Amino acid sequence: MTVAAEPESTPFVTDDEGVDALTIGRRIRQVRTARGMTLEELAAAVSRAPSQLSMIENGRREPKLTQLQAIARALGTTLEALLEAEPLDERSAMEIALERAMSGQTFRTLGIAPFRIGRSVPDGVLRAMLALQGEIDRLKDERSATPEEARRANLDLRRLMRTQSNYFPELEAQARAILDAVGHPGGPLTQRTASDIAAHLGFTLHYVPDLPTTTRSVADLRNGRLYLSSSLTAKGDSRTAVLQALSSRILGHAEPTSYAEFLRQRVEANYLTGALLIPGAHAVPVLQDAKKERSISIEDLRDVYSVSYETAAHRFTNLATVHLGIPVHFLKVHESGTITKAYENDDVNFPTDRLGSIEGQMCCRKWTSREVFDIPDRFNPYYQYTDTGSGTYWCTARVQNSSEGAHSVSVGVRFDDTKWFLGRDTTNRGVSKHASEVCCRRAPAELEDAWRGSSWPNVATPRTLLATLPTGAFPGIDATDVYEFLQAHAPA
CATH class of the missing domain: 3.30.450.20 (PAS domain)
Known part of the structure; x- marks a missing residue:
């Protein structure tokens, strides 16, 4: 059998839906085994060495577009079927998750070398390893949320603020861009303008009496809805809560992965909120006068x-x-x-x-x-x-x-x-x-x-003295409450 040499062509580039080389490789294997075809038979059909096909199926080599087309024809399917974003079967999904975990920081930190996940590895073993990896990550997050680590993160952030005289030009520019986008004429920000900013960002405002007690607001990113407490309207000014919630969307914040990142995001959101409520272009001349x-x-x-x-x-x-x-x-x-x-x-x-x-x-x-x-x-x-x-x-x-x-x-x-x-x-x-x-x-x-020897005060111990800081991506937030709230309020 003659094996063709690898052509010098551009590797297939994955799209924005997350269809990567590992997922494509597992889908090829899934379709091949469903057809009852061996790796050697598929390799012969596309004039490639079995070792080359094995690397593609294991996600260790990015397939070329021409290779994918040839493989699809040999399997009696279409290129689109190999690239579809539909979930794989449970086994393939677990293999992909473990492959990615082995290339991540947790395995490297523990000194665990990546290994081949053969078909002989039981499903239960894969589930156990993934569960252990998830628990290690959770414990790591919990350790990073100790009061000492929080103080260190806060100290680093305060040093940065001092270095910049607590002035962040990029956030000032973000505020100006948003105010210009909604046609704000300058001066104090009205409640109507705050609503205009929400609409500009694709959100509708919903005031509810049952907002989770651990939150100031909840954004439903899927349906473009921002929930706030109905008590805000009774107090007369909901601008700050609206803008604080929208600031994270304006700044493109992702779910924080550390307490330091969580603190930084809070500072940025509060800064941007202040820059929207008190626009620099108007406030600086007022202060200079x-x-x-x-x-x-x-x-x-x-x-x-x-x-x-x-x-x-x-x-x-x-x-x-x-x-x-x-x-x-x-x-x-x-x-x-x-x-x-x-x-x-x-x-x-x-x-x-x-x-x-x-x-x-x-x-x-x-x-x-x-x-x-x-x-x-x-x-x-x-x-x-x-x-x-x-x-x-x-x-x-x-x-x-x-x-x-x-x-x-x-x-x-x-x-x-x-x-x-x-x-x-x-x-x-x-x-x-x-x-x-x-x-x-x-x-x-x-x-x-x-x-000193004649007194015995009964100490009102702060409730946070002996506890670590709340854990999770958003410290102090009860995720179950938030998800149940969103589920109950989501549009039909």
């Missing part, structure tokens, strides 16, 4: 764009350094004193853990973010100068209530930059040693001597 008049105010930014104080504060940190030349810091502090969000590029020296993370640390009692909780006037902003070991800082702060308790949100600058802000004439002063171990985290010596 306020700087010329020495009257920068977070409250004014909040009121001009009808957003929350926290959104205005976040957005100010995006624009302050790049467009106004003002380094800043931002803090969100729970009423318990715990720092829950932080950003700084003005050399303020906040307390950190051994990894360098600010979040989770106790904010100094003398800092503006803690002092504001004791101010009875919640209508007007609270201003304070605070002397520290690294200089004097001025901050403006407000208290906001939520289902998780009260939080203070504050923005601050170095003393030299205070001249640009309203509230610079405040007489409120404080002295903080927040970077020192003896500040706030240890009681004054006279109090400790008087009470």
Whole structure:
């Protein structure tokens, strides 16, 4: 028998439906065995060596288009039948899944060399190996969601934000493109424009009373429906929830594969939401004029764009350094004193853990973010100068209530930059040693001597202290609730 040499031609290129060399090879084998034809008989029919056909069937060689046409004729079928995207039989599907697993990171990390999956390998063995591989991946994901790994990921992200002065030009450009696409004239974003953005992206908005409790919104990507809680309409402003949900679609986010990626996606979505609610093209001139008049105010930014104080504060940190030349810091502090969000590029020296993370640390009692909780006037902003070991800082702060308790949100600058802000004439002063171990985290010596042996507080242990962070692609989300909700609300 004469075996033809391999022609120098272009390999067959798979399409976007996921029909790859491995799937095509298994389909050839499936059709061949159904015809009762041996590998040698098929090889002879297409003038190829059996070893060459074996490599094609095992997905180790990309078939040429001319080869596929010849194979299809020899098998009495069509090229389209070999390329169809219909599922293979269970055995072939398991073989393909295991072949792909063996070429993946999990097997390589364990040092397991790929092996040939012969027909003599029982189906039960394939199922067991696939189940073990899936469990290893699950445990790996769970380990990556420990509090320490989360803090490391958060610290890396905060360093990136500081490097870029918390300004992301690519996200600003995305916001401008979307606003231009819906014909936004500039200035504050209306609720109608938020709906226009949803329609532009192919989504209809649906307000429901039974949104899963672990979610802010749920997007049905299959049917182009975005579900939000009907209570949002009662509160009067659903723009933020709509835009946060749509931002991930605008940015093309895929299902996160690590906690670091999950955090990065959240930061990007929140940033884009802020850039849509407070468009840079309009807000930067407003802030620059306020700087010329020495009257920068977070409250004014909040009121001009009808957003929350926290959104205005976040957005100010995006624009302050790049467009106004003002380094800043931002803090969100729970009423318990715990720092829950932080950003700084003005050399303020906040307390950190051994990894360098600010979040989770106790904010100094003398800092503006803690002092504001004791101010009875919640209508007007609270201003304070605070002397520290690294200089004097001025901050403006407000208290906001939520289902998780009260939080203070504050923005601050170095003393030299205070001249640009309203509230610079405040007489409120404080002295903080927040970077020192003896500040706030240890009681004054006279109090400790008087009470250490005569007190026994019953600790209200935080429920997350002993647990790892929620696992899964979307930490904290109950997937079963989400899928049942989508199933119940999907259009007939």
